Amino acid sequence: MLKKRIIPCLDIQNGRTVKGVNFVDIVDAGDPIELAKKYVEQGADELVFLDITATVENRQTLLGLIQRIAEQINIPFTVGGGINSVEDVRAIISAGADKVSVNSSAVKRPQLIREIAQEFGSQCVVVAIDTKLEADEWRVFVNGGRTPTGLQTIDWAKEVEQQGAGEILLTSMNNDGTKQGFALEITKAVCDAVNIPVIASGGAGVKEHFTEVFKETGATGGLAASIFHYGELPIPELKAYLKMKQILVR
Numbered sequence: 558m559l560k561k562r563i564i565p566c567l568d569i570q571n572g573r574t575v576k577g578v579n580f581v582d583i584v585d586a587g588d589p590i591e592l593a594k595k596y597v598e599q600g601a602d603e604l605v606f607l608d609i610t611a612t613v614e615n616r617q618t619l620l621g622l623i624q625r626i627a628e629q630i631n632i633p634f635t636v637g638g639g640i641n642s643v644e645d646v647r648a649i650i651s652a653g654a655d656k657v658s659v660n661s662s663a664v665k666r667p668q669l670i671r672e673i674a675q676e677f678g679s680q681c682v683v684v685a686i687d688t689k690l691e692a693d694e695w696r697v698f699v700n701g702g703r704t705p706t707g708l709q710t711i712d713w714a715k716e717v718e719q720q721g722a723g724e725i726l727l728t729s730m731n732n733d734g735t736k737q738g739f740a741l742e743i744t745k746a747v748c749d750a751v752n753i754p755v756i757a758s759g760g761a762g763v764k765e766h767f768t769e770v771f772k773e774t775g776a777t778g779g780l781a782a783s784i785f786h787y788g789e790l791p792i793p794e795l796k797a798y799l800k801m802k803q804i805l806v807r
Contacts, residue, residue: 562602562778565785574640577749597630599792602807606702606703608638614774627653660685661699674721684717689730718751729759736762764798
C-alpha cells in the first residue's frame with residue numbers, strides 16, 4: 558500500500574504566493590521560496606507550484622523562479638500553469654522541476670498528455686482536474702476555474718489515464734479554500750475509476766479532514782494551501798496525528 562503524501566500547494570501570481578476561496582478573492586500569502594524552504598524543514602513530501610494566471614495571460618510559467626526554487630530545496634516538486642507543448646515541459650524540467658501539471662491545455666488537446674509521457678515518462682505528467690458540482694453533476698472547468706467544459710469529471714479522469722498521465726491532481730472548486738473538508742464523494746469516485754495515484758485537493762481545514770480523505774477514498778496524497786501557509790496546521794503535527802490514526806505516511 559502506498560504511503561500517503563502531504564503536499565503543500567503554492568499558487569503563484571506576480572512572483573508571490575497567493576490564496577483564494579472558490580478560486581476567487583485572491584490574497585497574498587508570502588514569498589514562495591521562503592515558504593518552500595519552511596515546508597522542506599517541516600517534512601513535506603512534495604510541493605506543487607501553480608502559476609495561476611499563466612494560462613489566462615497566455616504566457617509561459619516563471620522559469621527563473623523555478624530555477625531559484627530548485628537551488629533551495631531537495632524534495633520533488635511539480636510546476637503547472639501555461640504549459641502547452643513538449644518544449645514548455647523541457648524548459649521546466651531543465652530548470653529543475655521533477656513533474657509538470659497540465660490542465661487547460663490537456664483538455665484542449667488530450668494527446669499533449671501522451672506526447673509528454675512519451676518524452677519524459679508517465680511519472681512526469683500530472684493532470685490537474687478542476688471540478689465543480691453543478692445540477693448534481695461533477696464537471697470539469699479550465700482557465701483557472703473560469704471556463705466550463707461540459708466534460709464529466711469521471712469520464713475525463715479515465716481519458717487522462719488512457720493518454721498516459723502518471724497522476725491526477727483533483728481539486729473541488731466547491732470546497733476550495735472553505736476549510737470544510739475535502740469533496741469525499743467525487744474523490745472516491747475518481748480514485749475508484751482509475752489505477753493511477755490521485756491527489757485530493759480543496760477544502761482541508763483541520764487534521765481530521767486528512768484522516769477522512771485517506772480512510773474513505775483511495776487518494777494517495779492530500780494537498781492544502783492556506784492551513785499550511787498561515788501556520789494553522791504544522792506538517793509535523795499533521796503527520797504525527799495521521800500515524801496515531803494508523804494511516805501510513807512518508
